[in-house]
Amino acid sequence: MATDTGTMKTDVTQTSRQFSTFFVADLFFGVDVLCVQEVLRFQQMTSVPQAPEVIEGLINLRGQIVTAIDMRRRLRLPSRGDDLMPMNMVVRTEDGAVSLLVDEIGDVLDVDVATYERPPENLDPAARGLIRGVYKLRDRLLLVLDTERTVDLAVGRAA
Amino acid sequence: MQEDQDVIREFLVESHENLSRLDQELIELESHPTDAALLASIFRTIHTIKGTCGFFAFSILEKITHQAETLLSQLRDGQRELDPSLVSLILETVDATRKVLASIEATGEEGPDQFEDLTERLRAAAQGAAGRGNQSTPDKPFDSALEQGCVSGPAEHAEVAKPEPDATRSSAAADANIRVGVGLLDKLMDLVGELVLTRNQILQFNTEREDAALNTTSQRLNLITTELQEGVMKTRMQPIGMVWNKLPRVVRDMAVSLGKQIRLEMDGAETELDRTIIEAIKDPLVHLVRNSCDHGIESPEVRQRAGKPPEGKLTLRAYHEGGQVNIEIGDDGAGVDVDRVKEKAIEKGLLRPEQAQKLGDREALNLIFQPGFSTAQTITKVSGRGVGMDVVRSNIEKIGGIVDVFSRPGEGTTVKLKIPLTLAIIPGLVVNSGGERFVIPQVSLLELIRLEGDSSDKHIEHVHGTPVYRRRGSLLPVAYLNQVLGLKAAERAEAVNMVVLQAEDRQFGLVVDGINDTQEIVVKPLGKQLKGLTVYAGATIMGDGRVALILDVLGIGQRSGVLAESREQTRNVAEHKTQSGAEQQRLLLFRAGSFERLAVPLSLVARLEEFPQSSIEHAGGCQVVQYRKHILPLLPLHDVLEPGAPDRGQAADPAQVIVFNDGERSIGIVVDRILDVAEDTVTARQNSNRKGLMGSAVVGKRVTDLLDLDYVLKASAEDWFQRKRTSADGKVVLVAEASAFSRSLIRSSLDMAGYRVIEAANLDEMIRELEQHPVDIVIAALDLPPNGISALRAAMGRRPEWERIPVLALAETAEQLRTLAGRARDFEDCQTRSDREAMLDSVARLVLAQASVETEPVRAGEEK
Structure with a gap:
């Protein structure tokens, strides 16, 4: 996996890592920049009746059919409201590309690995399985999203 | 180096091809041991491999093939006769060669196995022939023609030998063919898939515009794409x-x-x-x-x-x-x-x-x-x-x-x-439902039915709540796509569109909002997040660039309950439905009076007994018999069904009695003869106007009357119920359960216990019933369509008067019951579907509990 080797390399040789950042409600998330395939504006979507409710629908990404997961619902946050159009953050996963619907796309940040910490134990169960760790930036916390677990809907369901 | 690798790969591919031909040729050889051409071809194949091995310095392979070649040359030259043991030996050689080739393919080395034993046996076999006094020497196996190729060294060896196998068969074909990697063909196929989609999009644009040039071009594009698709598909055909x-x-x-x-x-x-x-x-x-x-x-x-x-x-x-x-x-x-x-x-x-x-x-x-x-x-x-x-x-x-x-x-x-023929591109029918488009694979499609006019709704009838359609005289179970997928129902349309589908060997009708056209679609898999949904077979991209879901006909059938969940179930749990409207039941068949074939569900029967006529006594104008220290009232069935009919001579002795009981009281129904227990799919039920009969059905290929037990018991054993009515009297139970048969079973039990019963097949129907009738208790299947019992609870939470109604959940199995013990917030109590008595107990308990909570009955004002 290109992503994995990329992550490993940065771990070994560098003291900083790059994250693509985005917002979901008031949470500030980061995904390893190498995991991100592309970022798109809101796309027309085909809803999937009977699908788990975190699945917003299917989008046509240049001939490839990509499942879109609503991050608000995935993290059990209050819904976005109709006036806010979500953005598609298309991430590569073992199972192919998956689109995460987020509120807003942030910058790509270089983050000092020394500021990393494991997520707090008392994290909301809906988010616990999905957040790998936290980088303490100067003015806010960057939550590292575990994309593989995010797209695995079995994670966090039992909680 | 790279070049070397390429040459080796070439060698591997060719050898594999040769070897699979060899297998066949050797078998053929066994039946025609003297076919010289065949022998020559086999010899050459082995020879080619041997020659190339020498070139690449694959010594083990060379050794094996060399010995085999020796043996083959003896056969070819008629020095010895072919026998099965020799063929086995050569086949073994082929296997060994394959093994080594596989190892070369994987590691580039020949692998650890030296095949010394095989080589030895080959040598022994060859020498055996030589020893039998022949001119040939095993060390010099080649015939002179081939040896000429060898002299110039191993490098040319392969080249000289290579064209030879082709020469024997179709050399012309060899010239006209080139080898293409499978990866490339797959890639081409994918691209053609994309092209088909783009073509579909262009064609859609074309219909929206009035442009002659575009029209011509898109027609051409259409033709070319179709031809290209066929062509590329053919390249992958084998x-x-x-x-x-x-x-x-x-x-x-x-x-x-x-x-x-x-x-x-x-x-x-x-x-x-x-x-x-x-x-x-x-x-x-x-x-x-x-x-x-x-x-x-x-x-x-x-x-x-x-x-x-x-x-x-x-x-x-x-x-x-x-x-x-x-x-x-x-x-x-x-x-x-x-x-x-x-x-x-x-x-x-x-x-x-x-x-x-x-x-x-x-x-x-x-x-x-x-x-x-x-x-x-x-x-x-x-x-x-x-x-x-x-x-x-x-x-x-x-x-x-x-x-x-x-x-x-x-x-x-x-x-x-x-x-x-192929998996990638399939023809499909595009349908609409609930504002969404879906594709139904053409393979599963049998016919389209459009029911028009004011009475369009009446074409679809209901058997016990299950919709069916009379299609050329036989009943076709019907499902509604909107309901199956939980989509919003369509506005009342002037026509009903139904597609008749085939899943496995069964057929059902699926009502959709609209039927569009057929299209070639490219099947794309769904992500793993959606893999669990059995109702979809995949997705595709439509002409307008949007995604449409491809329906899995089998999954739809199962989900809607039109088809049984799985084959296992139809056999193991024969009591359960196989098709809605036509269900698997176990029925007790018997004869009484002029009714040759009557049936009751076996699950309602407590026991079958025989009583000698001499033991039957009369008490209070009724026939009774002493039975297990109680008095069992007997009820001759023909008296109920045919009151006033002349007695048909001598009653059977001993009397055949079907005993029903409700836990406390029992009653025996006297019939003429118990015929059989049938486990069958009850098809084409017909309602009856006759009192005491529920209707007739075909059971075991014969028309059978279904006894209305409720009526029979009520008609003749009034007091049998009256004593029970204290708690049950007038209480209304809403039974929500997809299977009409299960519902009718539950209904019978509840009827007998004195409850009033309303039925619903799914959540929508249930809500409708709740709106129309005051209900004291709800009995619902855990898997009530569309979304199970938790959806039901949520729906009932909408109105305060519904929220108070206790819910009794019915589980399929005792196991399911156990796992549910912790999940009690969706229901007040839970029982298995099959345990009738426990269910009645639960109902009674819930009714009592509710009565004590509600000092003022909520529904008092609503009752007329």
Whole structure:
């Protein structure tokens, strides 16, 4: 996996890592920049009746059919409201590309690995399985999203 | 280096091809041991491999092939006769060669095995012939013509030898062919898929615009794309012979090791299939062939005793039919012993003995597809370890195929596979429902029905709440796509559109909002997040660039309850539905008065008894009998059904009595004769106006009247209920359950206990009933369509007066019941569907509990 080797390399040789950042409600998330395939504006979507409710629908990404997961619902946050159009953050996963619907796309940040910490134990169960760790930036916390677990809907369901 | 690698790969590819041909040629050789051309061809193949080995310095391979070559040259030159042991030896050589080649392919090395034993045996065999006094020396095996090629060194060796194998057969074909990597073809196929989608989009634009130039161009594009698609599809087509090639070898090896004589006949080897499908059917085919050899064809002695030729015949047939490929694997062996299959199924707990009796031969035959099933008397090393047929079936079904088995005792067994030509692009019908588009694969489509006019709704009738449609005289179960998928219902349309679908061997109608057109669609898989949804087979991109879901017809049928959940269930749990509107039930059949064939659900019957006429006494104008220290009132059925009819002579002695009971009280119904217990699908039920009968149905191919037990008991044993009415009287129970049959069972039990019963088949119906009637208690199946019982609870939370109604959940099995114990917030109590008494207890308890909570009945004002 290109992503994995990329992550490993940065771990070994560098003291900083790059994250693509985005917002979901008031949470500030980061995904390893190498995991991100592309970022798109809101796309027309085909809803999937009977699908788990975190699945917003299917989008046509240049001939490839990509499942879109609503991050608000995935993290059990209050819904976005109709006036806010979500953005598609298309991430590569073992199972192919998956689109995460987020509120807003942030910058790509270089983050000092020394500021990393494991997520707090008392994290909301809906988010616990999905957040790998936290980088303490100067003015806010960057939550590292575990994309593989995010797209695995079995994670966090039992909680 | 790279060049070397390329040359080696070339060598590997070619050798593999040669070897698979070799297998076939050797088998052929066995039947025509003197065919010189054949021998020469075999010799050359081995020779080519040997020559190339020397060039690459693959010494082990060279050694083996050298010895084999020696042996072959003796055969070719007529120095010795071919015998089966020699053929086996050469085949072994071929295997060894394959092994080494595989190792070279994987690691670049020949691998650790030196095959010394084989080499030694080959040498011994060759010397054996030489020793028998022949001029030839084993050290000098080549004939002079070939030796000329060798002199110039190993490098040219291969080149000289290479064209030779082609020369014997079709050399012209070789010139016209080039080798193309499969990866490239797959890529091309993907691209064509994209092109088809883009073409669809352009065609859609075209219909929206009035542009002559665009119109012409898009027509051309359309034509070219179609042709290109066909062409590329063809490049990936391979004759099924590719898989069949190795079967002669399999059959021969099997025959030798089992001591049988088997002749393999292949018909239609040129039939072409997409290579992805070829890959998928390879293993199932080999398995089926092995099965036929092992279990199907008998040993020569047995065959002769049965008056058949000692040599068994195994036939492979492949042919195109209606966009599908049929493959038949038939033998003329003993056939499948249906009784043994049943015995075995009972032994393995797959079937209950009383089910087995009722099982038709065809159904019984299908038992062999159950996991863990094998009828072979002995487990041989070649097959019959009890894994297999189920895997064969699941592999074939995975690619959209069907497996069928036909067998006649003593005449043989034929397994028939129906397989789609290709998986990538399929024709589909686009339909609308709830504002969404869906695609139905054309393969599953039988016909389209449009019901028009004011009475369009009336065309769809209801059998016990289950919608059915009368299609050319027979009842077709109907499902609504909107309901199955939980979409919003369509506005009242002036017409009802129904597609008739076929899943497995059953048919059902699916009502959709609108039917569009048919299109070639490219099937794309769904992400793993959606894999669990059995109602979809995939997705595709439509002309407008949007995604549409492809329906899985089988999944839709199961989800809607039109088809049984799985085959296992229809057999194991025979009480449950197989099709809604036509359900599997166990019925007690009996005769009474002028009714030749009456039935009641067996689950309502407590016992069957016989009482001598002399023991029947009269008390209070009724017939009674002393029974288990109680007085059992008896009720002659013909008195109820035909009051005033003349007594038909002597009553049977002993009297045949069906005992019903409700926990406290029992009543016996006297009938003329108990006929049978039938486990059957009740088809085409017809309602009856006659009192005491629920209607008539076809049970076991004969028209049977269904007894309305409720009426019969009420009519003649008034007091039987009256005492019970204290708690139950007038309480209204809403039974929400998808299966009409389960509902009717529950209804009967509740009726007998004195409750009023309302039925609903799904959540929508249930809400409608709640709106219309005051309800005291709800009994609901855990899996109530569409979204189970938790959705029901949520829906009931909408109104405060509904929220108070207690819910009794019905689980399928006791196991399910246990796992549910912790999940009690959706319901007040939970019982298994089959435990009638526990259910009645629960209902009584809930009614009591509710009565004590509600000092003021909520529904007091609503009642008329």
